[in-house]
Amino acid sequence: MATGRTHRPATRSRGIPEATVARLPLYLRALTALSERSVPTVSSEELAAAAGVNSAKLRKDFSYLGSYGTRGVGYDVEYLVYQISRELGLTQDWPVVIVGIGNLGAALANYGGFASRGFRVAALIDADPAMAGKPVAGIPVQHTDELEKIISDNGVSIGVIATPAGAAQQVCERLVAAGVTSILNFAPTVLSVPDGVDVRKVDLSIELQILAFHEQRKAGEETEGEAAVPPAAPTGAAAAADGRKGPDGDVPAVMPA
Numbered sequence: 102m103a104t105g106r107t108h109r110p111a112t113r114s115r116g117i118p119e120a121t122v123a124r125l126p127l128y129l130r131a132l133t134a135l136s137e138r139s140v141p142t143v144s145s146e147e148l149a150a151a152a153g154v155n156s157a158k159l160r161k162d163f164s165y166l167g168s169y170g171t172r173g174v175g176y177d178v179e180y181l182v183y184q185i186s187r188e189l190g191l192t193q194d195w196p197v198v199i200v201g202i203g204n205l206g207a208a209l210a211n212y213g214g215f216a217s218r219g220f221r222v223a224a225l226i227d228a229d230p231a232m233a234g235k236p237v238a239g240i241p242v243q244h245t246d247e248l249e250k251i252i253s254d255n256g257v258s259i260g261v262i263a264t265p266a267g268a269a270q271q272v273c274e275r276l277v278a279a280g281v282t283s284i285l286n287f288a289p290t291v292l293s294v295p296d297g298v299d300v301r302k303v304d305l306s307i308e309l310q311i312l313a314f315h316e317q318r319k320a321g322e323e324t325e326g327e328a329a330v331p332p333a334a335p336t337g338a339a340a341a342a343d344g345r346k347g348p349d350g351d352v353p354a355v356m357p358a
């Protein structure tokens with residue numbers, strides 16, 4: 102579905118044994134850890150140990166990639182990350198549309214981290230006619246009337262929904278009908294989608310509620326053993342629902358069902 106470019110020469114990937122392909126993610130994980138620590142080069146022995154692989158096997162595997170390292174120096178970590186990512190198809194460019202360019206949509210559009218991970222913001226879409234044509238993160242916002250054409254023209258398979266909750270399902274249906282098969286949903290609503298469509302939901306308030314739950318537990322442990330145990334009080338959803346406060350004077354966190 103995505104019209105991404107790939108840099109992978111077909112002849113080379115055909116020549117790589119399956120067992121080597123199966124080890125590439127192990128090397129990549131170890132190399133990514135080195136890269137994050139800004140380690141420039143690594144010997145085959147060090148990398149083999151980090152990946153849990155025999156070093157002779159590693160050298161043979163890398164020879165299929167055309168990567169032989171430099172005697173006395175080892176392998177260039179960044180280049181090897183690139184080479185393996187390319188073989189695994191991870192350097193493919195995924196065009197993404199963001200629908201709903203308010204506070205959140207604009208922040209996402211401005212986030213530079215997508216591009217370095219292979220996700221290109223192909224278009225920004227909003228229902229507000231006043232926003233049409235205005236640039237956000239250098240990309241002109243387009244009206245929702247154009248949604249189907251934008252998806253088709255850009256070969257988009259991934260859509261991000263950052264509209265109010267009430268609009269999300271309808272936006273989702275239009276995205277799916279236009280050919281989108283993966284949705285990242287920020288709106289606080291459960292989307293229903295047909296088989297074959299993947300939805301990932303991001304909800305920071307749920308994450309905060311989980312942290313609040315643990316904070317409450319920690320606070321409880323600290324006060325445990327101190328003189329009096331407070332009288333039984335409602336906790337969780339029941340307390341929040343009737344507005345009563347928990348034992349420590351805080352409104353207890355409501356855990357999602």
Ligand SMILES: NC(=O)c1ccc[n+]([C@@H]2O[C@H](COP(=O)([O-])OP(=O)(O)OC[C@H]3O[C@@H](n4cnc5c(N)ncnc54)[C@H](O)[C@@H]3O)[C@@H](O)[C@H]2O)c1
Pocket residue numbers: 200201202203204205206226227228229245263264265266268272286287288289303304305306
């Ligand atoms: N998941 C999270 O952690 C998280 C965090 C913050 C906000 N949110 C949610 O993200 C959404 C956006 O929040 P915000 O603060 O950016 O809101 P906002 O009001 O600033 O922006 C919403 C935008 O959506 C547009 N819009 C409305 N209906 C539309 C439609 N049918 N098609 C296209 N665009 C449409 C509006 O014109 C507006 O520009 C809300 O649902 C909010 O609850 C989620």
